[in-house]
Amino acid sequence: MLKxxxxxxxxxxxxxxxxxCYDALALAGFTRFRKEGVDWPMEGGFHCWVGLNSGLEKERVGINPFVGVHVVQVEKFWTRLDLGRNAVKYSRGHATYAIHMGELVPHEPVFEFTRHTDIAAEANRLACLYSDIGxxxxxSIGTYERLLPLLRERVSMxxxxxERVASCLYLMGRKEEARSFVEEFLQGHCAYFEGFAVPFLRMLDD
Structure with a gap:
């Protein structure tokens, strides 16, 4: 018998x-700030960040869910100062820090959609995962004190x-520590970092 x-x-x-998927997330209580963008506002300018990385194959659409935080003050601070060649504008859609949802729920079935998938049911499963685990x-990482060490672990990337480490330190009032970090990192990564570091250090001196 043929399949x-x-x-x-x-x-x-x-x-x-x-x-x-975005419809389901909005129904679960997430704030929709654009057609394909949702988050959950928390305290102190922190937002629960949602990232749906999608891939299209011949017979399926796969979604890789990421979760983390977007910190308004941090993102606005560093994007305003950065004058480098790769400078970017502030966007609510950028994650300050995020991980793959699989790190939190490694045994959760992957999200794959074919023409025969119950899309609404799978989208609801995704939304429930975010509203609960995500x-x-x-x-759990929604303060500067908890976020800073996570950002530090990724500076080599x-x-x-x-830029976010320096911004976080500055916004925490640890300005001299921020200065030391920026000066030291600039020595080893001048081509990458000077677009941010130079105006940052100038700001501290004004």
Missing amino acids: NPIEPCDADFKKVVLLK LSYAL LGAYP
Whole structure:
């Protein structure tokens, strides 16, 4: 007996899947700040950040869920100061720090959508995962004191982590520690870091 052929997926199907997931997250209480963007405002400018990395294959759409925090003050601080070649503008959609949801729930089934998937049910499972496990994790790192060591662990990755460490220290009132960190990191990563470090140090001297 022949199996039913699997219908191919396309970009339109991927968009349907993503929008269903964002719809489910909004129904679960997350704030929708754009068509494909949600978060959960917490205290002190912290937001539970949601990242749905999606991939399109011939027969399925896969979603890799990431969760973390977006810190408004940190992101606005470093993006305002950074004058480097790769300077970016502030965006509510950027994560200050995030991890893959699989690190929190390694045994949770992956999110794969085919033409035969109950999209609404899977989108609801995703939303429940965020409103339960994801939000709890974000709340657990939702202070500068808890976030700073996590950012420090990633400074060697660059990718704005050094800028966020310096910004976090500054916003915590630890300005001399921030100065020392920036001066030391600048010595070994001048080409990468000077676009932020120079205006940052100038600001401290004014």
